Amino acid sequence: MFLSLTAIRLATALIPAKRIRRKVRDRLMSAARDRRLRRLVPAVFRRYAAHEAECRAKLERGERLRVAFLVCDASMFSAEPVFLKMRDDARFECFIAVVPRVSRGEAFLRETYAKTIGTLLPRYGEAVRPLYNPATKKCERLDGRADIVFTSILYEDQAPGGFTVERISRYALTAVISYGYGGLFKSNVRTTIFLPNIILAWRYMLSNRPTYDEWLRRNPLLGRTAAVCGYAKMDRYARTAQEAAASPWTRKRILICPHHSIETDTDGLRLSSFLRFADFFLRLPELRPDVDFIFRPHPLLFPRLRTAKWWGEKRTAEYERKMKSFPNVEFQRGGDYFRTFAESDALIHDCGSFLAEYFYTGKPQCYLLADPAVAEREFLPFGKKLLDASYKAANEDGILAFIDGAASGIEPPAAKEARGRAAREVCVNHPDAAAAVVRTVVDGIQNGGGHD
DSSP, X not given: OHHHHHHHHHHHTTOOSHHHHHHHHHHHHHHHHHHHHHHHHHHHHHHHHHHHHHHHHHHHTTOOEEEEEEESOXXXXXXXXXXXXXXXXXXXXXXXXXXXXXXXXXXXXXXXXHHHHHHHHHHHGGGEEEOEETTTTEEOOOTTSOSEEEEOOOSGXXXXXXXXXXXXXXXXXXXXXXXXXXXXXXXXXHTGGGOHHHHTOSEEEESOHHHHHHHHHHOGGGGGTEEEOOOGGGHHHHHHHHHHHTSOOSSEEEEEEOOSOOOSSOSSOOOOOHHHHHHHHHHHHHHOTTEEEEEOOOTTHHHHHTSTTTTHHHHHHHHHHHHHHOTTEEEOOSSOOHHHHHTOSEEEEOOSHHHHHGGGGTOOEEEEOSSTTHHXXXXXXXXXXXXXXXXXXXXXXXXXXXXXXGGGTOOOHHHHXXXXXXXXXXXXXXXXXXXXXXXHHHHHXXXXXXXX
8 A cells, every 4th residue: 555655646746737736646545545445344344343252252251351542642632531431440441552643753753742641641640651762763562452442543644554443453443533523524524534544443433413424425334333422522621611610710711723724725624814814813912901812823833834835933933922922812832722711701713623612611702714715615514503603703803893792791692592502413422422432332342233
């Protein structure tokens, strides 16, 4: 497969027009991927049938099933509530396997790996098992050390080759939980639902029924593995919200979260309105000095801005310095955002998962649609439904109207009711979606199925 993809890249590199080159390359790579999957699917699911039988036998003997939670970035550990749930279940022996994220260069790898271990080790101690040695650049395998492996690594090139779902399927059942709230964007049905790490999973946990129906209609192969469990990642938010409520804040707090998708010549998501509103964001703290703003850009936005193609290092650093200089601005750089959600009054953004995730708070959000074509171009019907239940702004006046209105608690009852209806579709099994995930796994082992 590697040679095939390399040959495609080399052959298509000769096409001079970038857009045509990308289109031809994507078509050829999709065909190569589909050929590979047709070959692998029967073999992988025969393996799963054998693994299910082994797991049933272990449970019948009173033995615990070894469950590994594969993590390459702490911010992508969506299965954390499932880990906590299974850790307290006598049927399972759980650990967190930390591997490097290899798709964004050596500096990013080292920084992300150290940050992930630094985040998880204080929480879970010996349950965290770093598998990578940055000095030797060697990574231990999980072969033979787990009966079940949970992963949120959707792309095969994000982690070392030994941690693809196909490779793991040789010795364990694989359960995939997406790192973000899926089912909102057309890119999901163009790309995501055909990824080998999803197609070859033993179980694929989905957040809601509309997404399940849409994705199975687009790719019937998911019918053998997909299950609606809810979005387990947000289970922890319920506890965080209770803790935040015990320490109420007096000034209005508004989150500003710009997305990183400033590229326009791409087949991926194109959501970002940051370049249009960047200067306005710098004026906003002075325009509304009675408001505390939390500026939290997507972790990839400023690294992208620093490149020569966009702002470069000097202009980007100056923007950061200016934003940090305001006394009513907190500049957040990644990390856990649940507390930030819980201690905010409203959200202004143009992001992906945050559109769905902020419905768990019950608070108003304003989605920035600088380009009127974005909604139709990027969003699936379920995503449009969430947009319709949110406030939207296309210009500076719209943002200020949201801050002075809904973000200040001044909004019509119909808007709150629409937000509540959308939340009921979004927040499936909340605040214990992890329990639904565990039931799905146990039922799959005990009853079999999900394979030819």
